[in-house]
Amino acid sequence: MSVWDDLRGQSAVVDQLRQAAEGDGLTHAWLFTGPPGSGRSNAAKAFAAALNCDQEDVTKRGCGTCAACRTILGETHSDVTFVRTDKVTITIQESRELVAKAGNRPSSARWRVIVVEDADRMAERTTNVLLKAIEEPTPRTIWMLCAPSPADVLVTIRSRCRPVALRLPPAADVAALLVKRDGVEPALAERAARAAQSHVGIARRLARDPQARERRLETVRFPLGLRGITAAILMAEKLVKIATEEANSSNEERDAAEKAALLATLGAPETGTLPPAMRSQVKQLEDDQKRRAKRSITDSLDRTLTDLLSFYRDVLIIQMGNAVELVNVELRSELEEFAARSSAEATLTRMEAINKARNRITTTNAAPLLAVESMAASLI
Known part of the structure; x- marks a missing residue:
């Protein structure tokens, strides 16, 4: 067993991080970049474990079996902090707390490690709070920032970080x-x-999850029945509904568990009205959950549109001569019929419409349903 086992298809990255963990090229700040699903946060976690592994032989660090490796991989080590957000952004107050924590020496490990998994979700003012801590690092502290691309992080930050570029594995x-x-x-x-x-x-x-597979297949098949504006409007409504159901299915259970845990911690009575002090804390939790729900629906809708995009990607592959493998192999005959009725230029235009909708939904305050309806009309 090794901390690197889950980093499939990332041999160049594993070699880079192994060498750094052994002391060759180790620096105080790292920027892990790569597309969603490439394993940015997993790479950072594995690297943190290798840096603090209990093995005396540096060539064996990252064993995955010692106490340090197990607690870091389980995210319970006192000297390794993982920062991720379910909200739209990481707040400036959270950033200040990280800087304060980074100023402390590690209590038991070789290094205090701060892993920021959503560095792209920090506003400029928030990122600037980290700048001095990264520019003038505390001894024995290492920062690891994760983002989809270097452009998602301020140039003043990324210029002070050693880059680690991941790719989607085969x-x-x-x-x-x-x-x-x-x-x-x-x-x-x-x-x-x-x-x-x-x-x-x-x-x-x-x-x-069989239901997740069914929802995805339903999404991918939508273009096959797209014949007019009425069908486009109905498709848009269904796409938003699928994304919302996907997000809510994971949110509801988690929200209820968080509320129950908070009430238990506060020692709240099982029946009757909560005291004012408790009500304020429950209200704060509910507000945080609402903000998280908004982001999770946005992320789910983006993923749903990515699934829809895979249909037109396959159509384009067929129109260009089947140079690479299809994503939706089980729909090959239907994809070939669709491709024969259209042109590569039209397919590219439709793919551009989907990406435009994704961008509007994830980067602006556009109403999701209106953005998807506009996109669906462009696909006719």
Whole structure:
């Protein structure tokens, strides 16, 4: 076992981080970049474990079995902090708390490590709070920032970080990971990895959740029935509904568990009205959950549109001569019929319309339904 086992298809990155953990090229700040599903946060976590591994021999660090490796991989080590947000942005107050924590020496490990998994979700003012801490680092503290691309982080930050660029692993590597780590049947693992377009987390969900597979297939098949403006409007409504149901299915159970845990911690009475002090804390939790729900729906809708995009991607592949493997192999005959009725230029225009809608939904305050309706009309 090794902390690097889950980084399938990232041999160059593993070699880079192994060398740094052994002391060759180690620096105080790192920027992990790569598309969603490439394993940015997993790479940072594995690196943090290798840096603090209990093995005396530097060439064996990252064993995955010692106490330090296990607690860091389990995110329970006192000297390694993981920062991720379910809200739209990381707040400036959270950033200040990180800087204060980074100023403390590690209590038991070699290094205090701060892993910011959503560095792209910090506003400029928030990022500037981190700048001095990264520019003039505290001894024995290492920062690890994760973002989709270097452009998502301020140039003043990324210029002070050593880059680690990840790529999406091949679908075969993702399938092998699902088989080995999650016990998924090989044929199902291969289908899930291909449908997820090598996004490890989504592949795992598709492999384990039959309803998720059904929702995805329904999304991908929508263009086959797109005949007029009425069908486009209905498709838009259904796409937003699918994304909302997908997000709510994971939010409801988590929200209820968080509220129950908070009430238990506060020692709230089982019946009757809560005292004012408790009500304010419950209200704060509910407000945070509402903000998280907004982001999760946006993320789910973006993923739904990515699934829709895979249909037109496959159509374009067929129109260009089947140079690479299709994502939706099970729909090949229908895809070929669709491709024969259109042109590559029209397919590219439709793909551009989908990406435009994704951009409007994730970067502006556009109403999701209106953005998707406009997109659907462009696909006719």
